[in-house]
Amino acid sequence: MEHTAVIFIEKCTPNTLIEFKDIISHSIIKNLENWSLEFRTYRSIFKDKKNPNNNSLLYSINLTQFNKTILIKDGEIILNTVNFNDIPKELLFNGCNNGSSMSIDKLITNKLSNMWSNRQSIRGENGESFVCNNKLIVRIINLFSLTGFKGMLIEIENYDKKMETQEFNNHVDKICEFLNDIKVKDYKINKDRTDEDEFLCDLGQQYVSVLE
Amino acid sequence: MVQQLSLYGTLPDDSYDLFISTMTMMSGSPPVLFANLANIWKPNPDYELEKMNSKNQLVEPNRMKLSKEIPLESFIHQKTESNDIKNYKFDYKTLRDLQEAEQLQIDLASLQNSKRFIDNKDTKQVINIDDKKDNDNADIVMTDAIDSEIIDIEKNDEEENNDPAAPTLNIQDDNADVLMTDLNPIVKIEETNNTSELDEKKNTSLSMKYPKNKSSCSWSLSVSDIPVAGNSRKVSMQSIDESVILGTSGNNSHLPIFLRELGYVPDYSFVTIGVHFFMKYELIIDVHKIWNLKEDNSTSQTTKGMYLIKAFVNVTRSTDIDRINHAEKALLALQRELQGYVELFVPDRKSMDSRVHDNTDRTQSATT
Numbered sequence: 001m002e003h004t005a006v007i008f009i010e011k012c013t014p015n016t017l018i019e020f021k022d023i024i025s026h027s028i029i030k031n032l033e034n035w036s037l038e039f040r041t042y043r044s045i046f047k048d049k050k051n052p053n054n055n056s057l058l059y060s061i062n063l064t065q066f067n068k069t070i071l072i073k074d075g076e077i078i079l080n081t082v083n084f085n086d087i088p089k090e091l092l093f094n095g096c097n098n099g100s101s102m103s104i105d106k107l108i109t110n111k112l113s114n115m116w117s118n119r120q121s122i123r124g125e126n127g128e129s130f131v132c133n134n135k136l137i138v139r140i141i142n143l144f145s146l147t148g149f150k151g152m153l154i155e156i157e158n159y160d161k162k163m164e165t166q167e168f169n170n171h172v173d174k175i176c177e178f179l180n181d182i183k184v185k186d187y188k189i190n191k192d193r194t195d196e197d198e199f200l201c202d203l204g205q206q207y208v209s210v211l212e
Numbered sequence: 213m214v215q216q217l218s219l220y221g222t223l224p225d226d227s228y229d230l231f232i233s234t235m236t237m238m239s240g241s242p243p244v245l246f247a248n249l250a251n252i253w254k255p256n257p258d259y260e261l262e263k264m265n266s267k268n269q270l271v272e273p274n275r276m277k278l279s280k281e282i283p284l285e286s287f288i289h290q291k292t293e294s295n296d297i298k299n300y301k302f303d304y305k306t307l308r309d310l311q312e313a314e315q316l317q318i319d320l321a322s323l324q325n326s327k328r329f330i331d332n333k334d335t336k337q338v339i340n341i342d343d344k345k346d347n348d349n350a351d352i353v354m355t356d357a358i359d360s361e362i363i364d365i366e367k368n369d370e371e372e373n374n375d376p377a378a379p380t381l382n383i384q385d386d387n388a389d390v391l392m393t394d395l396n397p398i399v400k401i402e403e404t405n406n407t408s409e410l411d412e413k414k415n416t417s418l419s420m421k422y423p424k425n426k427s428s429c430s431w432s433l434s435v436s437d438i439p440v441a442g443n444s445r446k447v448s449m450q451s452i453d454e455s456v457i458l459g460t461s462g463n464n465s466h467l468p469i470f471l472r473e474l475g476y477v478p479d480y481s482f483v484t485i486g487v488h489f490f491m492k493y494e495l496i497i498d499v500h501k502i503w504n505l506k507e508d509n510s511t512s513q514t515t516k517g518m519y520l521i522k523a524f525v526n527v528t529r530s531t532d533i534d535r536i537n538h539a540e541k542a543l544l545a546l547q548r549e550l551q552g553y554v555e556l557f558v559p560d561r562k563s564m565d566s567r568v569h570d571n572t573d574r575t576q577s578a579t580t
Contacts, residue, residue, distance in 0.1 A: 094281035201461030
C-alpha cells in the first residue's frame with residue numbers, strides 16, 4: 001500500500017530548499033525525474049437562487065510525476081488523466097472517447113469559466129525528487145504564486161510498497177526532525193489516508209489541507 | 213481536444229446485412245461491435261449564470277456528455293434466437309437481433325451507479341440482474357432453455373466459489389488486472405476464433421460474475437462546440453474537448469454527486485449500440501441505433517426502422533490544416549463512392565448544438 005505525506009513550509013526563503021537538500025544529501029541513493037506542480041483554486045461565480053449563500057471553492061491539483069489531475073470539491077474527489085496510455089481501452093473502442101484527454105482543470109477554465117473562476121494558482125516547476133536509503137521517495141519544490149514566493153513543499157511517498165504505516169510515520173517524523181535542525185519550526189503536515197484503493201485521491205486531499 | 217469532421221446518413225433496417233458486407237469489402241476488415249451509455253448533463257437551472265466570465269469573454273452554458281462502455285457480455289440476456297449462450301459470438305448480428313427491440317435487457321442501473329475503482333461486490337450483481345429479470349418477466353422474450361443455462365453457469369460459479377484453488381476467484385487487486393484484461397470486449401471479438409471452447413466458457417462465466425470491470429468506473433467527459441459555420445462547408449466540423457475521469461473518491465465517492473457540486477444536473481441519457489468500420493486515412497464509419505434511456509432505466513428506441521450512419525475523421529490539432537483538408541477529402545471520396553446507395557450529408561448545424569438555450573425546451577440536442 002502506498003503511503004504519502006505532504007509538508008508545506010510557508011515561513012521560509014527559497015534557500016531553505018537547498019539547506020534541506022544538504023541535510024538529507026547523505027541518504028540519497030538516486031535522483032529521479034524532475035516534477036512540477038500546479039495548485040489552482042476556483043470560486044463559483046453563479047448565484048444559487050434557492051440558496052444564495054452557497055459560495056464554494058473547487059481545487060485542482062496537477063501533478064506531473066503521476067500525469068494526473070485531481071479535482072476536489074467539498075470532500076468529493078475525482079481523478080483525471082492526461083496520459084493517452086491511461087485512457088481505458090474500453091472507452092476508446094466503444095466510441096466514448098476520441099483518443100484525447102485534456103486536463104480537467106483546462107476544461108473548467110475553457111468551458112466552465114462562466115461558472116467557476118480561477119482565483120489563485122500556485123505553481124512550482126522543476127522540483128527535484130530522490131530515492132532515499134530509508135526506502136522513501138522525497139520530492140521537494142519551491143512554490144510561487146503570481147505575487148511571488150509562497151513557500152517550500154515536501155512530498156513523501158514510500159518507495160517500498162510493503163512498508164507498514166508505523167514505519168512510514170517514523171520516517172516522516174525523522175524528516176520533521178531534519179526540518180527542526182535547519183530551524184524550520186512552522187510547517188503544516190498531512191499524512192491522512194482514507195481511501196485504500198487510490199492513494200492519489202488522498203494525496204490530493206493532503207495537498208488541499210496544507211495549501212488552502 | 214479533437215476536431216471531428218463528419219457526414220451523416222441513414223440506412224433502412226432491411227439493408228443492414230448488405231451494407232455490412234459492402235463495407236467489410238470496402239474497408240477490408242470486419243465490423244467491430246460497440247455499445248456505450250451516455251448521460252447528458254446541463255447547468256443547473258436553479259443557478260443564475262452569467263454569460264460572461266471574469267475576463268468579459270462570452271461563454272455560453274454548454275451541456276456535458278459523460279459516456280462509458282457497456283460490456284458486451286451484458287447483452288447475453290438479450291439473446292433471442294440461439295439457445296447456446298456459451299458459444300455465442302458477438303458480431304454485427306447482435307445489432308441486427310436488437311433491430312426491433314424497445315426494451316434493452318441490460319442492467320444499466322448498475323453501470324450508472326458503479327462507484328469504486330474496483331468493486332468487489334460483483335458477485336451480488338449477478339443476483340441483481342436475475343432478480344430484475346424475474347420482475348420484468350412480462351417483457352422478456354427469452355426461452356426457458358436460456359434461463360436454465362444461465363442458472364447452470366451460476367451454479368458452476370458458486371461451486372468454484374467454494375473451491376479456494378480456483379484461479380478465477382482471487383478477487384485480489386493484483387489479479388484483478390489480469391482478470392479484467394480477459395474481459396476486454398474487442399480482444400474477445402478478435403480472438404474468438406482462436407480460443408478453445410473451454411476458454412470461452414471460462415470467459416462467459418467470468419463475465420457473468422464480473423459484469424463490471426476496472427474501467428467501468430471511468431467515464432469520458434466531453435464538451436462539444438457548435439459545428440463551424442459557413443454555407444460552403446462540405447462536411448461538418450466540430451471541436452470536442454474531452455477528459456477522462458479515472459475514478460472518484462471522497463465522502464460519497466460518486467461522480468453524479470460531484471457534477472451536482474460543479475453546478476450540473478442530469479438532462480437526458482441514451483444508449484448507442486452499433487458497429488465500427490476502420491477505413492483508410494483514419495476514417496471511421498459507425499452504423500448504430502440509439503435508445504433513449506428514461507429515469508426508471510426503461511428504454512425506447514428512437515431510431516426505429518433505420519440505422520444511423522456516421523462517417524468521421526478525428527484530427528487531434530485544430531491548427532493542423534493539412535490533416536483537416538486531407539480528412540475532408542477522404543470523407544468526400546467516401547460520399548462519392550456511396551452515392552446512389554447511401555446518401556451521406558452534412559448534418560444540420562443547429563441539431564449538433566449542445567448549448568443550453570433559454571426559453572426553449574429542446575430536450576434532444578446534439579448526440580455527438
